[in-house]
Amino acid sequence: MPTNNALYIVATPIGNLSDITLRAIDTLKYVDFIAAEDTRHSAKLMQHFAVKTPMLTYHDHGGVQQSARLLELLRQGKNIALISDAGTPLISDPGYRLVKQCREAGIKVVPIPGASALVTAISAAGLASDRFSFEGFPPAKSLARENYFSELVQDTRTLIFYESPHRLWDSLQAMQGAFGAQRYAVLARELTKQYETFLSGSLSELLAQLQADNNQKRGEMVIMVEGYTAPDDPSGISKEASEVLQILLEELSVKQASALAAKITGEKKNKLYRWALSQT
Numbered sequence: 552m553p554t555n556n557a558l559y560i561v562a563t564p565i566g567n568l569s570d571i572t573l574r575a576i577d578t579l580k581y582v583d584f585i586a587a588e589d590t591r592h593s594a595k596l597m598q599h600f601a602v603k604t605p606m607l608t609y610h611d612h613g614g615v616q617q618s619a620r621l622l623e624l625l626r627q628g629k630n631i632a633l634i635s636d637a638g639t640p641l642i643s644d645p646g647y648r649l650v651k652q653c654r655e656a657g658i659k660v661v662p663i664p665g666a667s668a669l670v671t672a673i674s675a676a677g678l679a680s681d682r683f684s685f686e687g688f689p690p691a692k693s694l695a696r697e698n699y700f701s702e703l704v705q706d707t708r709t710l711i712f713y714e715s716p717h718r719l720w721d722s723l724q725a726m727q728g729a730f731g732a733q734r735y736a737v738l739a740r741e742l743t744k745q746y747e748t749f750l751s752g753s754l755s756e757l758l759a760q761l762q763a764d765n766n767q768k769r770g771e772m773v774i775m776v777e778g779y780t781a782p783d784d785p786s787g788i789s790k791e792a793s794e795v796l797q798i799l800l801e802e803l804s805v806k807q808a809s810a811l812a813a814k815i816t817g818e819k820k821n822k823l824y825r826w827a828l829s830q831t
Contacts, residue, residue: 558650560663562664562665563637566771575663575665579604582632584607586621587607594606607631618648625658676751679777679778682708684706685711686711688713697729706779710775714772716772726776730776733753738773740771792818793826797830
């Protein structure tokens, strides 16, 4: 059973109710209180799993008073589960201030893992996932949004954004303006729900798909953009070939280095030879 006098960070389903974990259900039933963003919204989930634990409201707009109330209950030896409207709390959701205060006060914080929209989306997107950056929601105002994307243009990691339906079109257009029309991207919407959809292609192709079908502008959205790749060398050889040649030229003659680089990269030997001569 859970430990007393602890704050539990409990992940809840992002759509399909079957995605909740057994540990999450046990925790929600055991704790003294559940702190939720919207108690009316979360009441449906609790009813479905026969959880009768009292709920308290907690969100960023509640400020100091809500945090102080929860901290006092924890100091009294109560245990509390913090949930968001959907998914893992604190991922573009309120809660980190409360967690920080609990740690500073010596109160145990226990994560109860489960569904997360960003992890669900990247796992099925077909984009590089060894390095990615979760950027949350882009700014709402157009100028701030454009400046925001311009700072990410040369980021080589896969970029992951959340976006609301009414700002989706504007954000994709701003991305196209910053990253270029040909930058590859994937749009995941309504994850784990009946109308779950993945759209992929260049940013210009995504915009065309949305323009052709307004239904694709509805629901919860995750936008994933392929990381920046440096263009090929202006001389016409690939970035890989230029890097290989530079290494080989440290030990071999131009002729030998060009021949070996051609075998390694598949580039034409004459083209590599001319490039190598320009570097010596």
